[in-house]
Amino acid sequence: MSRFSFDLAATDGAARTGVIHTARGDIRTPAFMPVGTAATVKAMLPESVADTGADILLGNTYHLMLRPGAERIARLGGLHDFMNWRKPILTDSGGFQVMSLSELRKLSEEGVRFKSHIDGSEHMLSPERSMEIQHLLGSDIVMAFDECPALPADEAEVARAMRLSMRWAERSKQAFGDRPGHALFGIQQGGLSHELRGESAEKLKAIGFDGYAIGGLAVGEGQDAMFATLDFAPAMLPADRPRYLMGVGKPDDIVGAVKRGVDMMDCVLPSRSGRTGQAFTRRGVVNIKNARHADDPRPLDEACSCPACRNYSRAYLHHVFKAKEIIQSMLLTWHNLQYYQDLMADMRAAISAGEFNAFEAKFNADRAAGDIEPL
Numbered sequence: 001m002s003r004f005s006f007d008l009a010a011t012d013g014a015a016r017t018g019v020i021h022t023a024r025g026d027i028r029t030p031a032f033m034p035v036g037t038a039a040t041v042k043a044m045l046p047e048s049v050a051d052t053g054a055d056i057l058l059g060n061t062y063h064l065m066l067r068p069g070a071e072r073i074a075r076l077g078g079l080h081d082f083m084n085w086r087k088p089i090l091t092d093s094g095g096f097q098v099m100s101l102s103e104l105r106k107l108s109e110e111g112v113r114f115k116s117h118i119d120g121s122e123h124m125l126s127p128e129r130s131m132e133i134q135h136l137l138g139s140d141i142v143m144a145f146d147e148c149p150a151l152p153a154d155e156a157e158v159a160r161a162m163r164l165s166m167r168w169a170e171r172s173k174q175a176f177g178d179r180p181g182h183a184l185f186g187i188q189q190g191g192l193s194h195e196l197r198g199e200s201a202e203k204l205k206a207i208g209f210d211g212y213a214i215g216g217l218a219v220g221e222g223q224d225a226m227f228a229t230l231d232f233a234p235a236m237l238p239a240d241r242p243r244y245l246m247g248v249g250k251p252d253d254i255v256g257a258v259k260r261g262v263d264m265m266d267c268v269l270p271s272r273s274g275r276t277g278q279a280f281t282r283r284g285v286v287n288i289k290n291a292r293h294a295d296d297p298r299p300l301d302e303a304c305s306c307p308a309c310r311n312y313s314r315a316y317l318h319h320v321f322k323a324k325e326i327i328q329s330m331l332l333t334w335h336n337l338q339y340y341q342d343l344m345a346d347m348r349a350a351i352s353a354g355e356f357n358a359f360e361a362k363f364n365a366d367r368a369a370g371d372i373e374p375l
Contacts, residue, residue: 004141004183004210006242010352014234014261017351020211020242022088022140023181024080027055029242030258030347032340033090033266038063039073039083042271043329044337046085052306052334053341056088056140058266061133062097065123066116070136078138090141090266092246093130093172093187095165096148096215107147109164127171139182143213144172146187151221158191158216165189165215166203173207183210185244188237191216192229201236211242214262218247227256234261251280251343255363258347259356270340274333277321279308281339282366286314288332293318306338307331 008018020027034041034049037060041049049057059079064070073082079089098105098112105114111126130145146165149157169186176184186209190196204212214233217226226248234243244264245257254265270280277289281301286293288300296314304310308317308331320328350359 003180006211006240008240010354012351012354012356013259015258015347015351015356016261016263017348018263020263022183024086024088024140025055027088027264028344028348029263030254030344030351031055031264032254032344033058033264034337034340035060035266035268035271036083036085036089037268038067039079041333041337043275043326043333044271046083048334049085049337050087052337053345054087054337056090057085059083059089059091059137059139060094060097061091061130061137061143062094062125064091064137065094065125065133066118066121070133074136074138078136080138088140089138090185090244091134091137091139091143093134093143093145094125095130095146096247098125099148099150109167111145111168112147127168128175131172131175135176135179141183141185141211142176144169144184144186144209146189146215148189148216148219149191150219151191151216151225153191155191155193155196158189158193159196162189162191162196162200162216166200169204169209170207173209185209185211185213185242187213187215187246188233189216190233192221192225194232197229197233198236201233205238209241211244211264212237213244213246215246217245218249218253223253223256226253227260230257230260230262251340251363252367254340254343255347255360258351259360270336271333274331274336275329277328277332278336279317279332279339280336281371283369283371284367286371288314288317288321288328290318300335301339304335304338304342306335308335 005021036057127145134142145168147161149161186204188200190200242263245262248265279286293314299309350356
């Protein structure tokens, strides 16, 4: 089985483009990972997700350990076979969900004891158990177990959580072992603090990982604070390894992150927004629920190649949303995922050509122009 590796092809300022090589295929960077939390990208077939240009999906340790169970998935051939996705899968460690979703959690040096938000059953998630679950799932990219405090938080609390996460990172590396063809990413923590981020990065580099994530952002701090942190945090991590910004985000968040040296991102936003009538386009967000679309024969975005734009009008999409037809979620989710993958492809091309600043200027100008009313 081939080993995990990363080839950096071109840079433009801090922005980077390259290829992550895995045993299950290549991942072109910058890459956006659609989120398949519970072994499915909601309202999408796996082959439809692949058709948008996605090279990798994200699954979730916390949700899959609770339902249907990692051991069951392993008996059924692993997550790739279980969900019929043949390309790479990254699984997050469950640390964020334990903090944000579970009930009656008790944090200790060992890990986190918690009660399921589904049925109240009690579980223990530790670095070792997180590695075991992700191994059972067959994840191509495994995330170290960490604690992610919500922001704002005082610096002492952020420092405590970061240092615990670094101790857990070391245990994650030990538990992960040597698995050719699979990769383990460490997660930088430290909130908005330059000093704490630097301490975290140095510890992670000393442990040694296949890639490095920037955690603890997009947790309530706002875009300005996130960008201010990304002005220094990615550069603290090794330049020859992928850099993954977790849980981001909106299209302008993604462009700003890539500009600052981020290679990988994930977010539930394109699929969640599709289910609530929000469509991302070159000219900003279109709310298909609005009455102005009821007689509009135009596509959502005339430059988009997805089935929603090729085959259906805004009027139809408005109708099926109002009628609460399931096809509405399918079509708008497909469109949003296509928009995100097209955005990543455009950035890869711009970086390769040394034209990222021109790309960013056009991206901002198109969004500022807004969605055009029908004549």
